[in-house]
Amino acid sequence: MSGDEVKPVLLPDNVRPQKYDLHFNLNFEKDLFTVDEKIHVKVAAATKELQFHALELEVENVSLRLADGKEVQPSSQAIDNEVLTLTFAEELPAGELDVSLKASAPFNKNMTGLYSYQGVDGDTPRTFACTQFEATDARRAFVCIDEPTAKATFNVVMTLPKDMVGLSNMPITNEESGDSTKTLHFGETPVMSTYLLALVAGVFESVEAVTKTGTVVRVWTPLGRKGEGEFAADIGARVLDFFAEYFDIPFPLPKQDMVTIAEFAAGAMENWGLVTYRETALLFDPAKSTTAAKKRVAEVVAHELAHQWFGNLVTMQWWTDLWLNEGFATWVGTLAVDYLLPTWNVWTNFLSMYTSRAFDSDGLPSTHPVEVPIAEAREVNDVFDNISYCKGASTIRMVHSFLGEEAFRNGLRIYLKRHKYGNAGTMDLWKAWEEASGKAVSSLMHDWTKTEGHPLVTASAKEEGDVIRVHVSQERYCTSGVTEDMKKQKWFIPINVVSSNGDKMVFELHDKEGEFTVKKANWVKINAGQGGFYRVKYDDYLMKGLNEALSKGELDGTDRLGMVMDISALPTTGDIPTDQVCKVHTS
Ligand SMILES: [Zn+2]
Structure with missing residues (x-):
């Protein structure tokens, strides 16, 4: 089957949720959660059937309230292949309606959906809970249309043990206190996809930093370790400032929480306003951690915060x-x-x-x-x-x-x-x-x-008066040799070129081969700055100049590394004598 024939498997778009009211009750003693749901949906055309995603959830008390206030119960309900189908005796009219239901499940134990895990409360192990919904596991925590385009707003309420911290995408707007539990009401989210919703309940302490525009970035750590969150909070606030300016769009939410989860399958997850991390991707102890660990924290934090716009807003x-x-x-x-x-x-x-x-x-x-x-x-x-x-x-x-x-x-x-x-x-x-x-x-x-593989660009050159004429050709690079089919492949390659006299140019190679000239120079580097995803093989003339440039330290860090990466790769395809590799490695 060709790629174009693959169509996403989606629920009928006749029914689209607009708003979810979700009251999660986390019951650690019984090792389960319940959620009271009200889904406000728009129905485009009259129907006898409503479908939502639901997985490993027990769903009960389903009831509809139509726009005219009439209450309706489904004549049957069934969950099959992750889809809850509600069937009605009479047609439901087009328009808006509310679906109310109660769902429950044991906490998931495989770090997906709404799951419980072993955290620490001071020195004591204790069970906490959090969510991981990407790509398709929101449906394990509540009944929803679990597709990226089915965006809606969410009003989350969470009941949890009184001494725990409860976090969600939005700030807390109201808190009610019970005997041993408390109930937190979070502000309504902007329209967003289900896979970005998040809840965390555990025992944490926090440090915070503030962006130029006053957004609070808070890092939540195990008790006694908040100092290890300071670097992430500080870099997080500065990263948000950077992106707000780079994208020319203010940070879209009122706050940004970042929390460490003791048992976490990925490195981090970009839930909107509440990013979850494994410890090593968020915490940095200046006394014990290496610089490499600090770099990793900065990179992961910047990656996740970039998603707050690219991925979450769009x-x-x-x-x-x-x-x-x-x-x-x-x-x-x-x-x-x-x-x-x-x-x-x-x-x-x-x-x-x-x-x-x-x-x-x-x-x-x-x-x-x-x-x-x-x-x-x-x-x-x-x-x-x-x-x-x-x-x-x-x-x-x-x-x-x-x-x-x-x-x-x-x-x-x-x-x-x-x-x-x-x-x-x-x-x-x-x-x-x-x-x-x-x-x-x-x-x-x-x-x-859309096509597999990448090219090897072979460059050769000769001097002609006061210019150097460079000939380039492309062929797919493959470690096991190139097949007849691979020989037919070609790419549109923008080739960035820099020479020793500082001249820069871009040559667009659309065909299998092409030629361009540069002013005479001591050396000419193809794929300047290593922006292109292709390998380069130079002839003796070009290689001689580049070897000299390397030994004099005239190439910058990325170009130097690019030369090493290219030349190290070429012997495996039998394209370059190994002594040339050694020359670059030692320079
Ligand atoms: Zn990501």
Whole structure:
């Protein structure tokens, strides 16, 4: 089946929730939770059936209130294949109605949905609870339409043990106190997707920092360890300031909480206004932790906070676009850290972490395109790998280098402002970048995200009077050799070139080969700044100049690393003598 035939499996769009009222009662003694729900829905055309997602939930007391105030009960209800179907004897009229129900389940034990885990209360182990809904596990905690485009507002109420801290996406607006429990009312969220809703209940202490515009960024840690949250709170506030300016949109929520979860499957999760982290991605102890650990905290915090706009304010249409959500957050998170902590040279980290990993996976004959069409949302967990994540991020880096900073940023602002509080697909972003730059972004991205593999650019040169004529050709790079089919592949490659006299140019290679000239110079570097996701092989003439540049320290950090990455990779395909590799490594 070709990619274009893969269609998302969705619930009928006849019924769309507008608002959820959710009262969660967390009962740690009985190891279960209940949720009293009221879902305000819009029905587009009269129907006898309502469908929602629900998984491993016991659902009871379902009742409808129609716009005219009439109460209706379903004649039958059934959960099958994660879908709750409510059937009615009479047709429900088009218009708005409220669905009320009660759902309950034991706390999940596999770090998904609404799950309980072992935390610590001082020195004592104690059971806490939190949520992890991406991609399709909100349906384990409450009845909902669990699709990214089914955006709605949420009023969360949480009843929990009195001595615990309760957190959700929005600030607490009201608190009621019982004998051993308390009930927290949180403010209504903006319209958002279900996978970004979050709840946390546990024993924590906090430190906070404030952005320039007064938004409080709070880091929640186990008792006695709040000092370890100071770095994340501080960098978090500065990152929010950076993004508000970069995207030209103020931070969309009244507060930002970041909390450490003792048992957590991923590195972190970007829930809107309440990011959850595993400890090592959030806490930093200046006395004990390494600089590498500090860098990781900065990178993960910046990545998650980038999502507060890119992903949460504007959300992907469907899980097929998850690579863009993640690739972009990784790229722009690196941009933020580089801006705030320039001495860390995080772009060389980016190259050795993401681009290099992407090259490794994408150089194998078994690789796949960045964009893999997904039918069932749950499949996203299987297809999301190094290629989607690391090559996706590297592809964004290439667009940035192709468009230049100003057009890239302007296009991004167009995209975010146009689609805020809504959903958008990859084409919407390419279109915005085309508007801002006048360049053919769609055709560039088609080659790099919808086809597998990447090219090796072979460059040779000769002097002609006062210029150097450079010939470039492209062929797919594959560790096990190139097949006849691979030989037919070609990419639109924007080739950035820099020479020893500081001249810079971009040569757009659309065909299998091409030529350009540069003013005579001691050396010419292809893929200047390592913005492009391709490997380069130089002839002896170009290599000689570059070797000299390396030994004199004339190439910057990213170009130097790029040379090493290229040359180290080429012997495996039998393309370059090993002594050339050694020359670069030792310089
Ligand atoms: Zn992410």
